[in-house]
Amino acid sequence: MPDSIRDSAAPVNSVLEMQGGEAVARMIRAFNGGPMFGMGGFQLLPFYEAARHFGMPHHLINDERSGVFVADAYAKVSGRVGLADATLGPGATNLVTGLAEALNAGTPMVCVVGDTHRDHAWKNMTQECRQVDLLRPVCKELIRVEAIHRIPEMMRRAFAVATTGRPGPVVVDLPEDLMHATHAFPAEEFEVDPANEAAPALRCRPDGAAVARAADLLAKAARPIILAGGGVHISGAADALTAFARAIDIPVAHTLTGKGAIPCVDPLSAGLFGRYDRIANRLIEEADVILVVGCKLGEIATKRYTVPAPGKTIIHLDIVAEEFGRTTRADVLLWGDAKLGIEDLHAALGARAAEMKARHAGYAAQVSARMAEWREGVAERLHSTERPINVARLLTAINTVLPEDGILVADGGFAAHWGGLLFDTKRAGRGFVPDRGFASIGYGLPGAMGAALAAPGRPVVAMTGDSGFCMVLGDLETAKRLDLDITIVVVNNAASGYVKALQHLVYGAGNYHASDLKEMDFAAIAQAFGCTGIRVEDPEAVEGALRQAIATKGPVVLDVIVTRDPAKMLPGVDNRAAVIRKGDRIA
Known part of the structure; x- marks a missing residue:
């Protein structure tokens, strides 16, 4: 790395010669950027080296989609800008689902994405694709940097756009040659408006x-x-x-x-x-x-x-x-x-x-x-003693155990719907974090990580299905590496529960296809990752297991065996069924 990396403030009117990647890191540091998640590549090496030198909180993730989910939940809970990065090609395309969530949910976010060397573009560069075209529809703004001296300007714009109006994700696409090239930047180029560190950066009154x-x-x-x-x-x-x-x-x-x-x-x-x-x-x-x-x-x-x-x-x-x-x-x-x-x-x-x-x-x-x-009318479900466990009983236990400052992260699909219907926040503010901007499953684990990083000291519980948990299982290693105090409640019904429940509603009992999973012992899997795993099959044990999990240091996976009956997988009859089904025929 060039000797230009300095930690001290540069005098006014001075010039700093550095690589483009360092300029990106300096701008994020100027905005007091929080934790950043990504998986690097050659294009981003100068940025990673600068982040290391400056001691910036940057963490390797095992899947870029999880990285964006972590950033999304961090921003939702803190209000600050979520940060993620990816290298070109598959790294960039793995961002799509998380960016769509952030765009639809109004989440302030800046994602730094490496791209091909411009001198070699469209010459069958490894992993090259039209990533700018792919990412543009799923972000609030995509900024393609074409000149190294404009990196500070474009990073300022990225944070400004991400935090004003309805907030949203901004992608900064940086070609390899600009990240590795050097330029003499005037020191004042790295001055920023601190208002753009969080959203909403600007407010306007109605007429x-x-x-x-x-x-x-x-x-x-x-x-x-x-x-x-x-x-x-x-x-x-x-x-x-x-x-x-x-x-x-x-x-x-x-x-x-x-x-x-x-x-x-x-x-x-x-x-x-x-x-x-x-x-x-x-x-x-x-x-x-x-x-x-x-x-x-x-x-x-x-x-x-x-x-x-x-x-x-x-x-x-x-x-x-x-x-x-x-x-x-x-x-x-x-x-x-x-x-x-x-x-x-x-x-x-x-x-x-x-x-x-x-x-x-x-x-x-x-x-x-x-x-x-x-409440009286649904008491039988809220306090059900049936086995496998009724999800309503699980939510009753979460309501009882999670303290006033606790956060419940809810994965997409039925986890969000059960949580949205039955979870009770005890104070005003965002204590419930579902990924309903795009409603993708797989949000529970990374969402819990982001919430824990945004609100250290607050108990964080995530509710996810076995299908969603399997999608992001690799990042249990990330949670362990960061030693985050989170509880992941896996609602284990050995099925893609929402799909199976809808098949039951639309086509009737027994008409299920491609919606069953092989039952896993997620508690044992958690232990294999070096985390705490607790398997719960008795409804009377749910509350105690939750208390134990929240009191345990590090990541805990609570594997809760819930009903296998598709008629009981949803908190109510999905109103779409009446639209889709006409008599006994497929509409």
């Missing part, structure tokens, strides 16, 4: 006249309700939303990613709405004014675009104007930051808030009464 109209609608409503999405957490608006809801006694329902917008244990929490719900869909049906906050109103949240029903008065607050009217017409559009928008609505209500609270007292009391009635 004042629109806020006034929305406040008037809410003030006159007899049965208003708030529908909160993941944008509440991106904005850091959970505390503001909770205070607003309590000030006027308005119930709050949430999407899978919006869980924690108000504490689930709050009397005003109506729980999950959409495809799976407790009491929320009925409240939405009865509501006269609906305030949607940071929510895209996608398929699951709207129960295939049937909730809310047509004709409802809707106020929609969102940072992305393109989301307005995409699935549901709104009467008042509030284009701006969720936190500032809620604060403005609260202020616009003024003295009317106290009158509203008094008027809504009876309505608000119905929420907790209905929730208690719902």
